[in-house]
Amino acid sequence: MFSIGEFARLGLVSVRMLRHYDAIGLLRPAHVDPVSGYRSYQAEQLARLHRIVAIKDLGFTLEQVRTILDEQVGTEELHGMVRLRRAELEARISADLARLRSVEARLRTIETEGHMRTAEVVLKKVPRVRVAQLAARAASYEPEDIGPVLVPLFDELCRRLEAACVRIAGPGIAHYLQEEDGSVMAHACLPVNVRPGAYDFDVVDLPAIETAATIIHRGSMDAAWSTFQVLAHWIEEHGYRSRALAREISLHVPCDIDAWVTELQIEVIPC
Template sequence: MFGIGDFARLGLVSVRMLRHYDAIGLLRPAHVDPVSGYRSYQAEQLSRLNRIVAIKDLGFTLEQVRTILDEKVSTEELHGMVRLRRAQLEAQISADLARLRSVEARLRTIETEGHMRTAEVVLKRVDPVRVAQLSARAASYESQDIGPVIGPLFVELCRRVEAAAVRVTGPGIAYYLPEDDGSVMVHACLPAAVTPGGHDFEVLDLPAIETAATIIHHGSMEAAGPTFQTLAHWIEENGFRYRDLAREISLHCPDDRDEWVTELQIEVVPAA
């Protein structure tokens, strides 16, 4: 038998926590001295304590912990719960980091107001191009919604194009089209020497852009806000208006996203 202090040290919990578990009937002492009220525990109770702490740390309430323990969850089931919770936490961390990067990018956009690089904008014609394409839906145009969609799309498209032994003829292209419900259809494309039919990807011809306002963005696309807004200012200041066709051309995509080089293209027409 172990006193409550020794049992707490062995179980890596606090005495206060053990007293609380006793009070709510989650982990009763093996023996309570009727005179002194001194609590004693047995080593075999560490097994229940381990399960209580593990399940509670997965985000369950103590009442839910009690229900789970009463159902006699096996070690294998507990491992499954841990794996599921781990995946949930990793997804939450990823979403929080994406949100943080989005806030930082927005702050950089604010900092660059009044210092737009409009001299770097080039007006040109963009030729039509045949592409292999995969598409998926994103919740919005926000980077934390677009990023988790466009990245895996390109990975999967590259895999399928390589498996089909199709020759890629140019850098990757991304474009986005709004849906009626406010979501965005994300399109990942690879210029390719390919004929339609018989593929597990779409084959289509992206039309020419007769007049495109273009600019080179250096860095991750999560930080592209200032560059897009530079284009917006240039379009307005030079007597053009935006049309509904915009593309991102991945000119250089190393592992370090801060080293990415992307050409942003927006179709424009005279405002008058």
């Protein structure tokens, strides 16, 4: 047997934690000396200790840990719980990173106020384009709501186009329709040279934009606030009004999102 100190070292936990687990009946010592009160543990108890720590680190309360252990959850089920928790943590980390990029972009915008790059805005006509399209609803137009919807849409659209043997004929296009409840219908589009048919995606013609104020944004779309502000200043200064949410043309989409190149197109009309 091992003393509580030895067992704690072998289990990579603290003596205080073992005493707490004993107090709440989660992990009792194999033996307690009736005179000294010293606790002793057996090597086989490490298996239960590891399960306790693993399940607790998944975010469960100690009471929930007790219930799970009492129900004798198997190793495969524990692996499934770990995989689920990993996916949740990765999603949370991704959302936090997106939020951080957005905050940093807003701070950069504040720092550069009064030095807007309005000379980079180009006014042009955008031609009609035929696209394959999938759409889904996002809770809002905020980047943290758009990204988790739009990225899987593009992945799924690429998969369906490949399965249908339809070639992609140009850069990806995202466009949005604002709903009355504040949500947004996000559309993932890829140019194609096919007629509408019996596909598991829509084939539609995006209408031409007679007059579009356009600008190139470099980096993640989570940090596009400063570029949109440049567009807003240009539109106001030149006597235009915007008519819709921007189209986003993905000109360059490498693995490094900080190297993305996206053209923003906003339909405008004279005031």
